[in-house]
Amino acid sequence: MTRRTVRIAMNGVTGRMGYRQHLVRSVLAIREQGGLPLGDGEVLWPEPVLVGRREHALREMAGRHGLTEWSTDLDAVLADDTVEIYFDAQVTAARVDAIKQAIAAGKHVYTEKPTAGDLAGALELARLAEAAGIRHGCVQDKLFLPGLRKLKRLIDGGFFGEILSVRGEFGYWVFEGDWQEAQRPSWNYRAEDGGGIVVDMFPHWEYVLHELFGRVTSVTAQVATHIPRRWDERGKPYEATADDAAYGIFRLEGGAVAQINSSWAVRVDRDELVEFQVDGTHGSAVAGLRNCRVQHRSATPKPVWNPDVPATESFREQWQEVPDNTEFDNGFKAQWELFLRHVVAGEPYHWDLLAGARGVQLAELGLRSSAEGRRIEVPEVML
Template sequence: MTRKTVRIAMNGVTGRMGYRQHLVRSILALREQGGLDLGDGTVLWPEPILVGRREHALKALAEQHGLEHVSTDLDAVLADETVDIYFDSQVTSAREEALKKAIAAGKHIYTEKPTATGLDGALELARLANEAGIKHGVVQDKLFLPGLLKLKRLIDGGFFGRILSVRGEFGYWVFEGDWQAAQRPSWNYRAEDGGGIVVDMFPHWEYVLHELFGRVKSVQAIATTHIPQRWDENGKPYDATADDAAYGIFELEGGAIAQINSSWAVRVNRDELVEFQVDGTEGSAVAGLRNCRVQHRSATPKPVWNPDIPATEVFRDQWQEIPDNAEFDNGFKAQWELFLKHVYADAPYHWDLLAGARGVQLAELGLRSSAEGRRLDVPEIAL
C-alpha cells in the first residue's frame, strides 16, 4: 500500500457542525481507521489544517486531538501549494468570499450549505469553479441517513407505486437562552448575520426532494418568527430578526405534492427529530433519521371514524419496520469519502456547487413566496 497525505484546510471547525460532524466524525474517524483505501493500492491520509479567527480555540482543538497545524491566516493557507482541499463550515455570511479565494487559489472545494447568501452568488461560485477546472462538492448529508437510505431502497424497488404525497416534520424547541442556554448559536436568529430556518433548511429539502422524488417545480411558503426575543451566548437579550419556523408546500415534477414544516419553536411529539411520510398508490412509509416503517396496500387496515368512542386500534402497531440489512456509517463521513474518491480517483460525484445553488434558489424563492403571499415557480438553473 502507498500512503498519500492529503492536506485539507478546514475553516470553521470551532463551530458545532464543523467540529463534531466534519472534523471528529469524518476526518479524524478516517485517520482512526487507517485512512481511506482507494482500492488501487493507495490509501489517502487526511491531514487537517484548522483555520479560523480564534487562535486559542484552534490550538485547544489541535492539542486535544493530537493535530499539528492551525492558522488564523486564510490567505497564507490558500497560498500553500501543499494544501489540496479547502473545506468551509463558517457562518453563511462569510462563506462566499472565502470560497472565491479558495477557487482562485486552485484548491478543490468541499463546503457546507448554503453556499452563498443569494442565487446569483451561488451560481457565480459554480461558474468560477468550473472555469478553474477544480473539483467541488456541497454537503448534502441527509441523503446518507439510514432512514432515508431505506426509503430510497423502497422507491427504487417500486414499493410505493405512484407516489402521491410527502409530508415532512422537522424541528425541536431551541431554548430562548434566558432559563437555559440555547442549543444553537445566536447568529441563527439574526437575518443580518445570515440566520433563519428557511436559508438553513430549505436547501436540505431541495436535495432530499430532488434526489428521492423529483425536482421542485413550485413553492408556496409561510416563514415567521414565533419567538421575537432571545438571549445570546453572554446572556444578553436581542431581537430575533430571522424566521424560526417555515411551513412549505412544494409541487414536484411527476405530480407529487410535498408539505414540510420546519421549526425551532416546536416540542417534539414524534419518534425522531425529522420524519417524512410518503404515501403512494401501493403503499406508504414513514422514514426518520435512522428508522423506516411501512404499510403495504395489502395490509392497510380499515379505520372507522367514530368520535363517540375511544380508539380501538393502536395505529403505529399496524406498520412494519424495515430492517437495516447493512451497516450504516456516519452520513457526513460517507460523503467525505465519496468526495475524496472523486478528487483522487475520479469517481463519479454530482453533489456539486450547481446542486448547492439549487438549494439557495429554493430558500430565496421560499422567502419571497412568504413575503408576497403567493406560490412561485422554481425554474431550472444551469451554467
C-alpha cells in the same frame, strides 16, 4: 501498501457542526480507521490544516487531537501548494469570499450549505469553479441518513407504486436563552447575520426532494418568527429578526406534492426529530433519521371515523419496520469519503456547487413566496 496524503484546509471547524461532524466524525474518523482505501494497495490519508479566527481555540483543538497544523491566516494557507482541498464550515456571510479565494488559488472546494446568501452568489461560485477546472462539492448529508437510505431502497424497488405525496415534520424547541441555555447560536436568529430556518433548512429539503422524488417546480411558503425575543451567549437579550418556523408546500416534477413543516419553536411528539411520510398507490412509509416503517396496500387496515367512541386500535402497531440489511456509517463521513475519492481518483460525484445553488434558490423563493403571499414557480437552475 502505499499511503497518499491529502492536505485539507478546514475553515470554521471551531463551530459546532464543523467540529463534531466534519473534523471529529469524518476526517479524524477516517484516520482512526487507518485511512481511506483506494484500491490496489493505496490508502488515502487526510491531513487537516485547521483554519479560523480564534488562535486560542485552534491551538487547543489541535492539541486535543494530536494535530500539528493550524493557522489564522487563510491567505497563507491557500498560498501553500501542498494544500489540495479547501473546506468551509463558516457562517454563511463569510463563506462566499473565502471560497472565491480558494478557487482562485486552484484548490478543490468542499463546503457546507447554504453556499451563498442568494442565488446570484451561489451561481457565481459554481461558474468560477467550473471555469477554474477544480473539483467541487456541497454537503448534502441527509441523503446518507440510514432512514432515508432505507426509503431510497423502497423507491428504487417500486414499493410505492405511484408516489402521491410527501409530508415532513422537522424541529424541536430551542430554548430562548434566558432561563436555559439555547442549543443553537444566536446568529441563527438574526437575518442580518444570515440566520433563519428557511435559509438553513430549505436547502436540505431541496436536495432530499430532488434526489428521492423529483425536482421542485413550485413553492408556497409561510414563515414566522414565533419567539421574537431571545438571549445570546453572554446572557444579553436581543430581538430575533430571522424566521424560526416555516411551513412549505412544494410541487414536484411528476405531480407529487410535498408539505414540510420546519420549526425551532415546536415540542417533539414524534419518534425522531425529522420524519417523512410518503404515500403511494401501493404502499406508504414513514422514514426518520435512522428508522423506516412501511404499510403495504395488502396490509392496510380499514379505519372507520366515529368520534363518538374511543379508538380501540393502535395505529402505530399496524406498520412494519424496514430492516437495516447493512451497516450505515456516519452520513457526513460517508460523503467525505465520496468527495475525497472524487478528488484523488476521479470517481463520479454530482453533489456539486450547482446542486448547492438549487438549495439557495429554493430558500430565496420560499422567503419571497411568504412575503408576497403566493405560489412561486421554481425555474431550473443552469450555469
